[in-house]
Amino acid sequence: xxxxxxxxxxxxxxxxxxxxxxxxxxxxxxxxxxxxxxxxxxxxxxxxxxxxxxxxxxxxxxxxxxxxxxxxxxxxxxxxxxxxxxxxxxxxxxxxxxxxxxxxxxxxxxxxxxxxxxxxxxxxxxxxxxxxxxxxxxxxxxxxxxxxxxxxxxxxxxxxxxxxxxxxxxxxxxxxxxxxxxxxxxxxxxxxxxxxxxxxxxxxxxxxxxxxxxxxxxxxxxxxxxxxxxxxxxxxxxxxxxxxxxxxxxxxxxxxxxxxxxxxxxxxxxxxxxxxxxxxxxxxxxxxxxxxxxxxxxxxxxxxxxxxxxxxxxxxxxxxxxxxxxxxxxxxxxxxxxxxxxxxxxxxxxxxxxxxxxxxxxxxxxxxxxxxxxxxxxxxxxxxxxxxxxxxxxxxxx
Ligand code: NAP
Ligand code: MG
Numbered sequence: 034x035x036x037x038x039x040x041x042x043x044x045x046x047x048x049x050x051x052x053x054x055x056x057x058x059x060x061x062x063x064x065x066x067x068x069x070x071x072x073x074x075x076x077x078x079x080x081x082x083x084x085x086x087x088x089x090x091x092x093x094x095x096x097x098x099x100x101x102x103x104x105x106x107x108x109x110x111x112x113x114x115x116x117x118x119x120x121x122x123x124x125x126x127x128x129x130x131x132x133x134x135x136x137x138x139x140x141x142x143x144x145x146x147x148x149x150x151x152x153x154x155x156x157x158x159x160x161x162x163x164x165x166x167x168x169x170x171x172x173x174x175x176x177x178x179x180x181x182x183x184x185x186x187x188x189x190x191x192x193x194x195x196x197x198x199x200x201x202x203x204x205x206x207x208x209x210x211x212x213x214x215x216x217x218x219x220x221x222x223x224x225x226x227x228x229x230x231x232x233x234x235x236x237x238x239x240x241x242x243x244x245x246x247x248x249x250x251x252x253x254x255x256x257x258x259x260x261x262x263x264x265x266x267x268x269x270x271x272x273x274x275x276x277x278x279x280x281x282x283x284x285x286x287x288x289x290x291x292x293x294x295x296x297x298x299x300x301x302x303x304x305x306x307x308x309x310x311x312x313x314x315x316x317x318x319x320x321x322x323x324x325x326x327x328x329x330x331x332x333x334x335x336x337x338x339x340x341x342x343x344x345x346x347x348x349x350x351x352x353x354x355x356x357x358x359x360x361x362x363x364x365x366x367x368x369x370x371x372x373x374x375x376x377x378x379x380x381x382x383x384x385x386x387x388x389x390x391x392x393x394x395x396x397x398x399x400x401x402x403x404x405x406x407x408x409x410x411x412x413x414x415x416x417x418x419x420x421x422x423x424x425x426x427x428x429x430x431x
Contacts, residue, residue, distance in 0.1 A: 035068040036384050039376040042368055043095040043333075044071035047105030048078055049340035053348060054358045054419060055105045058365060061427045066384060067369070072099065076127050078108045078118050086124040093134035096331050100375060103368035104131070104335040105361070108342075132166040135327035136218055138225035139164040140296075141308040141337050142322050143315035144359055146396045148409040151293075152314040158294030160311050161235060164304025165222040166325060168214040171301055175210040184209045212249075219253055221328035223260035226298045227276075229326065231268060236275045239298040240284035253300060254278055312337060317404040319357035324367055334367040336360030353418040355403035362392055362426075391429040400425040 046055055063069055074092035081088055096102035108114055109126040132139070142161045178184060181204050188196040200209060223239075230237045239257050241250035261269070261276050269276060279287070281303055288297065299307055312321035321337035337360060344354040366385040373382035396405065399413040406416045417425065 035066060036380045037068050037378070038070040038372065038381060039378065040099055040101075040372060041070040041072045042372055043074065043092060043099050043102035045074045045076050045092045045102060045104040047076055047107040047340065049106075049108065049342055049345035050348060050354065050356050051106040051336070051338075051340050051361060052077060053345070054356060054361055057420065057423055058358055058362055061423045062362065062388060062430065063365065065427075066430070067381065076105070076107050078110060078114065078120070081107075081124055081127070082118065082120045082122075085121070086130075089124070089127045089130040090134060092127075093131040096131070096135060096333050097327070097329065100331050101368050101371045102331075102333040103364050104333055106336060106338060106340045108340055129171060131333065132325060133172070135166075135325055135329075135331055135333065136221060137166050137325040137327040137331075137333070138222050138229075139166045139304065139323055139325050140229055141304075141311070143312060144320045144322060144363060144393075146316070146320070146393060146405070148397060148399070148401075148411070149316045149320075149405055150408075150410065151316065153289055155290060155292055156315070157292040159315070160288060160293045161229075161233070161296045162304050162308040162311055163222075163226045163229060163237075163296050163298040164308060165219070165299070165301045167218045167222075167301065169212050169301040170210070173210050173212045175208065178203050178207045178209055180206050186211065214249075214253075216252070216256060219256045220260055222298070223257045224264070224328065225326045226296060227261065227265040227269065230274055230296045231265075231272055233296070234272060234274065235294065235296040237269075237277075237296050237298060238284055238287075239276070239278050240281040240303070241278075241300055242281050244280060250300075257298070308337060316408055317357060319402070319404050320359055322360050322363040322367065332368070332371050334364040334371070336364050353420070355406075355416055355422075356419045357402040357404050358419060358423060359392060359396075363389065388426070388430060391426050394429055395422070395425045 046052060072095055074088055076089060076092060107127045110120060110123050115123055140161055140163050143159050145159055183202050184200040186198040186200055226237055241253050243250040243254045257278065312318050318338040323335050323337040325333040341356050344356045348354045366389050370382050370385040373385065400417055400422060401409060401413055402422050403416045406413050
């Protein structure tokens with residue numbers, strides 16, 4: 034009998050090659066084993082266009098309602114995509130929409146396999162990135178400055194009153210950008226990081242640039258410190274977990290020389306960039322998992338990579354592609370395991386771990402896609418296409 038679920042998972046479908054893999058993962062690895070209960074949201078670009086992007090916000094609200102979601106990669110629209118899909122408008126990135134509603138922190142962790150050594154030879158343990166998922170340059174107001182003049186920051190208090198600060202006096206054309214963050218969001222970022230670190234037993238590093246950005250990054254540093262001292266210091270000391278703050282450039286140098294096994298808490302932009310660096314250095318982008326944790330206790334699992342557009346164009350021409358579904362599968366197992374934990378379903382939790390082990394065992398045995406085959410030592414005898422790789426996992430699972 035298939036394994037039963039209680040509460041539906043919020044299932045968010047996406048675009049291109051990852052949409053193709055999504056359906057195959059369900060068909061080959063989930064539906065034969067689990068009586069899958071999901072509430073389905075189609076965030077493919079055509080459906081976002083058809084719903085004037087309403088569907089993106091609805092899916093995020095559903096995650097808040099049910100507590101756990103799993104998301105496929107989606108296209109972020111731009112002019113080229115507008116033309117390709119004949120869109121009515123350009124829409125914000127669904128991930129930005131979802132993150133803004135969940136106000137969460139994104140944790141990214143590489144999936145380690147024995148045949149692929151990390152590009153950085155000192156790394157012995159995975160490095161987890163905790164990325165603040167609200168504000169800064171992702172929620173900025175920007176302007177082209179047409180010519181000579183003064184640009185100011187103006188704060189108008191709700192009860193009247195005003196503060197002003199000159200940004201720059203322009204003598205010719207240029208550009209300007211205004212970014213912001215909220216104390217409450219920074220505080221929940223810090224909390225999410227310490228909670229994650231306690232659960233995973235990892236030391237926490239937080240990095241920013243408070244020597245240059247004394248007020249903005251200085252506030253991040255102060256709030257992190259305050260949250261640690263007031264809420265987490267004792268618990269961390271009991272668990273043997275350390276916390277330390279350092280400048281982002283110092284952190285980069287230390288990470289590359291260190292052995293890993295840390296949670297590196299990063300501001301939004303730093304986390305975006307550093308997680309791609311960590312993923313590539315740890316092996317393949319396709320081996321990076323991602324979970325968004327909201328302060329209200331909702332979880333959204335996804336792969337860190339995009340829709341793998343170039344593979345999709347080849348697939349559409351009828352070619353076989355060797356696209357790696359590992360991070361997408363881990364998104365499903367992460368979500369199922371969290372659902373199992375909340376709903377107290379030990380069989381479902383055991384299934385999720387079994388599926389992860391089947392995937393890792395296949396790779397260890399030399400059954401892998403092209404991205405890993407390039408890096409593996411010893412190299413596999415044969416490179417599998419996506420379907421063959423999924424079949425290899427399915428046969429181990431059965
Ligand atoms: P991408 O989809 O991550 O792919 C970039 C390259 O990385 C691919 O061309 C491929 O390299 C390799 N790669 C990524 N995932 C792989 C996998 N599972 N298996 C094998 N190789 C993999 O990034 P992109 O091409 O820059 O973006 C495509 C679309 O995805 C864009 O429309 C973007 O907006 C969207 N995107 C969505 C998300 C999200 O929803 N979370 C995140 C990022 C980007 P080779 O070509 O060398 O094989
Ligand atoms: Mg990125």
